[in-house]
Amino acid sequence: MYRKILIPLTISACLWLTAAPMSGQFNIASPDGKASLKLGVLTQVQGEWLENADGKTTAQNLFVRRLRLMLGGKIGDRFTLFLDTDSPNLGKAGPNGMRTEASMYIQDLVLTYQVSETWKVDVGKLLVAHSYHSGQSAGSLLGLDYGPYAFITSAPMGMQAGRDYGLAGRGYLAGNHVEVRAGVFQGVRGAGSRNSLRTAARVAWYPWDAHTDFFYPGTSLGNKRVLGLGVSYDRQKDFSIAGADVYLDLPVGGNAVTAQVDFARLDGGNLLPSLAKQDTLFAEAGYLVKSLKLTPYLQYSRRNFKARGAADEQTTQVGLAYWLDGHRLTFKLGIGQIERDGAPDRLQVALQAQLLLF
16 A cells, blocks of 8 residues: 555656746737737646555556647637647556557637627637536646546537537626626537537626636636636536536635635436436645645545435545646646445545646
8 A cells, every 4th residue: 555655756756856947938929919829738647546446456557647739819809719639548548458549639629709898709619617616727727637527427428528519608797706608509419410409507706806718727826816606507408417616716824725615416317318316516625835836735526326326426635736837837646535335445646747838
């Protein structure tokens, strides 16, 4: 057991000693300044030690958790574009021992038109947020990764990481303190593509600093004072998700606290029979010691099925994030336990290094 924890700690120490702060962006602009293009990359490399379901052996993997190529652009004052690709879990072996081969797909394609100072319209392959957490950018997360149920509808719907094709509007009211989102999406088309379209909406209130970007940011590392209260609803035919969440990012005496709680009630109905009726909960909290660039954090996830006798499960993780150069260059260590009714508990140890240039 101690050997499983010692290996990632040793790797982590080596990475910290050899790393150096990085910065910079790659921009191209037209001579008149009315059009511009920005290029970037997100890379996360990871080592993972996870006890197998039998509780007797351990799966060990060194792999690329995420490799994203990013492109941002604008034309004039009203049109903006964000596009990124993803190649997740490159080289990671599954239960059968076969490694994930290189594959790349469009993760996000967000074309935005600024209707007014208050309203925006987005079209493309969009992230449909059921909560603050599921709407966050992967490059600014507090912990190692998203909670296990952040994108729980993706597999049943045949989509990737919570994305869907569609059209959505965003409004920022009351001095940007109230956010309203509503959209229409493809969802599950069915035979003959005759299913009704998927609809989703979200309302959030930010009494302090506000967010006006498409993706929700993670921890600001003590640079912002944010409190967010949100509710969401997503529906197609008899499938539905209702959610509520609270997010806090607060400077405290030169340091900072980041925390959130996200709750969702899901029912796949006849449209998504593999998505049983259930409640999910995600909670996390971290405390940044700014002088050390360190954030110890705690994450907890749980899902409870409505059906009697179904195996409920929960995951707990304690971790440490080292912000060598903010979110540009970060190292994270997480040690957690996965518990499921009727099955052995499983220990998970993961170490991740992130490089973000954008």
